Amino acid sequence: MNTLQAFLIAIIEGLTEYLPVSSTAHMVFLSSYFGIQEDDFVKLFQVSIQFGAILAVVALYWKKFFDFSKFDFYIKLVFAVIPALVLGKFFDDKIEAVLGDPIPIAIVLIVGGVILLFIDDRFKNPTVLREEDITIKKAVIIGFWQCLAMMPGTSRSAASIIGGMQQGLTRHVAAEFSFFLAVPTMMAVTCYSLFMKTYEASQMKGYELILKSDENIKLFLIGNVVAFVVAVLAIKFFIEIIKKYGFKPWGWYRIVVGLFLLVYFSYFK
Template sequence: MYDYWVAIIIGIVEGLTEFLPVSSTGHMILTQKLLGISESDAMLNTFKIVIQLGAILAVLIIYWKRVLSLFGLVKLPKRGGGGASGTQGPQGTSKLSLIHILIGIVPVMLLAFLLDDFIEQHLFAPSTVIIGLVIGGILMIAAEKQKDKPTAEDVDHITYRQALYIGLWQILSLWPGFSRSGATIAGGMLSGVNRGASADFTFIMAIPIMFAATGYSLLKSYKSFSSDDITFFIIGFVISFIVALLAVVSFIKFVQKMKLTYFAYYRFALAAAFALYLWLS
């Protein structure tokens, strides 16, 4: 049984980093190293996936109108913008559909299913996170240097092709440290989608992905859990949800407006600091 304070610390880290392009999984792996917990612990690897669902539920609360509109259950108001409020594009017609979401999530979900054991056994380590932080940061800087004018100013103007491109870029997030939001926002910008619309599409796609990842992870390992482990999971999940809910509105707006270059610099600094830590330890 783990001390519950470990669940609280990792839950806070997840809640604070899920909405920033800095890799929440990477931060949890580095935190795990700092806490002196084995990198090969399968139960804790499942825990890190499950508590991300707590943070994603906070996204669902913010985007609930947009999500329900995909199923035709809510009609969005006719006003411009494509931000976290779930409003529509300039034409007042909701164009984002379930097809866009499916196109965006199928590539990464298929590869995640096929490579799950390899990823868990070989990539959930501080050294691989450092690599992901650096290369992901370079990608984000490259995206900010994109000079072409975006063709999609909000999520309702994202084409099927752009949704596919973003979905393919999202495959990079299977490597811990790349960051799902970092890879997809940068990939969206390189595909002609502006930063805010890329962020919106990223967070909407994350909802089904994390539900699927959590369900699959639990099905794989639930038989090995004890009652103490379940309590450990619940604490981390609840903490992650509460922290994410407190942070989600300001963080999503922050990500929509702030240049990815600044997040890249943070990633480089974190990678350098942790590389030094590993070298000295």
């Protein structure tokens, strides 16, 4: 992977991590197009640059994250992230196997798009108007919804937002809670990929792959900085879009992109 490829993948991560369009699908398709998807460092890179996206949420909502007087906020996030931590550990190998095949990811992208077309009409009467009104039970249920995103192409953001709306949250509150929940979830995934997971081809830990060369260190830093900057802009953009138009634009986007990629990888790749 060269610097330009790393830069473009990081832009994709920053743009799509918090949108209901699956950042994993977009990065896998782009790296497959470049012909670098099977490289261990590329696989690690796609996960580790989520750290930059995590910092974007913390920077934008720093007052919320560092308001230690509201301890229940942290309790909700802890309970909500537990399902993903437990199930993620069990299904890591199966997820890794799917990442190598763009076709099922494209199909999931399309199916998720169709679902998003009807979400706004399905949940018209929200009862939870503030994050403070989310109960621990609702947070846990949203956490289980988030686990649907273990299938690449689903979108962690889409799954947790739909779960939030199913639990009575408004679009805005569901989106923001999805952002908050992303921080511990992606932090856990990033730490696991860096310090615990051994990559099959190289038989190295993630941090060893990064420290293997000055070039890898440079790409890791570039990726996180770019992902952070782009994610800050994407979060602000997304909130405004769902306030005005709901989720249908994202549904159509997923369907169009999914069909294009399905055709591309079926007949031209």
